[in-house]
Amino acid sequence: MGWRGPTYRTVDGERIGGTWCHVWRRHRGSDEYFVEDLVVFADGAVGCGELTDLAGLERMLAAGRIAVTDPATPPREEPAGRWASRSGGPLTPESFLAEVADRIEELAGRPTxxxxxxxxxxxxxxxxxxxxxxxxxxxxxxxxxxxxxxxxxxxxxxxxxxxxxxxxxxxxxxxxxxxxxxxxxxxxxxxxxxxxxxxxxxxxxxxxRHADDPTAPGRPAVVLHETYFPNGRPADPGLSALRNDFPAPVRWAGDIYPSVLHGYWALSVAEEADRVTVRDAPTPREAHELGSRAARRDDWTAVRLGVMAGLLRAKFTQHPELAEILLGTGDATIAYTGYSESPYWRDTRDRGGRNWTGRLLELVRAELLAGRVSWPTGE
CATH class of the missing domain: 1.20.120 (Four Helix Bundle (Hemerythrin (Met), subunit A))
Structure with missing residues (x-):
């Protein structure tokens, strides 16, 4: 039986880590079984059709509501002698319960x-x-x-x-x-x-080999949510100033773009006329829409990461007040979320996103900080 994951559930705003495996759960009112996910969480909760705990799981196993091996498969023959055997002991409800308890210890950061x-x-x-x-x-x-x-x-x-x-x-x-x-x-x-x-x-x-690894845990992750302001942006934009659609003109590649998002989509298109149209779009959302519908440069997938890095560097070096907001995140991991942009650029709930915008923001943050450090001249 293999455990898979990670997974999680949220309790009072706190993310509780978990893992899961397959078991066989009996249909109510019959003797037939079907494959079901059994999910185990760091706080001791166990989910399999219902949320319970170790004691509840033990009762479900004892009552035959859950089976740890396929009930339709004949039990394997045990070896005649223990010493000569090359296989482990049989998977039983008791040993499975002990394994689940051990998984909880591991998820909670306690010794297994x-x-x-x-x-x-x-x-x-x-x-x-x-x-x-x-x-x-x-x-x-x-x-x-x-x-x-x-x-x-x-x-x-x-x-x-x-x-x-x-x-x-x-x-x-x-x-x-x-x-x-x-x-x-x-x-x-x-x-x-x-x-x-x-x-x-x-x-x-x-x-x-790892002498440069951090010796202490970093700050909690910073999440940059995609936010709309129907009544206009507030005087203090907060972390929303770090988003690519924030109206901060950037000079890059010989032109000025009203936002990073304008620049990204304008530079992605193949035709100059389309680039100008995207650059002059009234809003970042319209720039995104126009740019995504235009014909793309043939080399875009190869150069887009460098373009985004250049635009972000321009934004934060040309706007010192925004650089201070970015530096204020310390050493926190930056999760750039939302739904408008590709998972290549953002973090996603199932961890399927590559979060490149967040990672580049962390890079630019480190470059800004390095620029304030006095380095030896070698003289």
Missing amino acids: AVQRCREAVGRFRKTPTEANRGRLREAYLAIPAHLRIFCLGDMDRQDRPLRILLTDIGEPVDGDGPVVTAEMHQDALDYFKHEDEAVEGERAAQAV
Whole structure:
């Protein structure tokens, strides 16, 4: 069963992240099942035909209202022996419920069962007492049974080093595997030691490679909504001044355009007469309409990003008061939303937009700030 996403729901204006997978839900009043999306959210809510929580999901599973495998498919045959098996345990309602609980922990930014098991391994390696081995056993068993073989990310040895470590010396692993010796325990401990050293080495190397990454979270995202002002724009336009349809004349490519949107669509057309018509359109919306209906330059898709970047640089360098509004967004991600412009330029609810306008605004913001910094001259 694969999880997909991301998805989200909004509660009191707050975006709650989620993920989803397929399950089988029974029709009311019959024994027939159909495929349904089961959505899990960071706040513990679970949706499958209705919004519930983990306890509600447990009741639905127990009542047979939801099945985690296709009820029409015969159950798979379990291997004769656990040690020789290369597959995980069966997916059961109980193990699925544990997996959903783990997804909630992950979405909420809390340690997952696998991470808690890794921490327990570290404690046992540092202090190999029976008490810590017992805690490691509890952490391992907390991992959903059908996912345990994946917990180390090693498809050759799977979770065997853990299973060996958790078996007493002189006892067969899983009841049908090799009898554990002190050497096997040490080999398992060495496995985790080498793994930790490799992880730490990669972390140190990445810290060098990514030395310029931000060390603190940035400001919350700024959303530039598409807004109409039927009674005229207010004296303080606020963030709407950053929109491409804001009436701020820009000088670029040898001409003056009443707005960035005028310039973009005027420069996109193939014929000079059409360019002049779009440039002189009474409003940005009419410029958009006229420009989009005219014949396009053959090279437009190749050059449009550079044209938009040039127009935005012109707007904010030629209008210092607008540059201050842009700089006031700090290091926030800028989401340029709306519905009039192509998803190539804007952000969309389903994250399908490429948000190039927002990204270019962030670039111009950084260039404006860099222009105010004193740099070494080399002299």
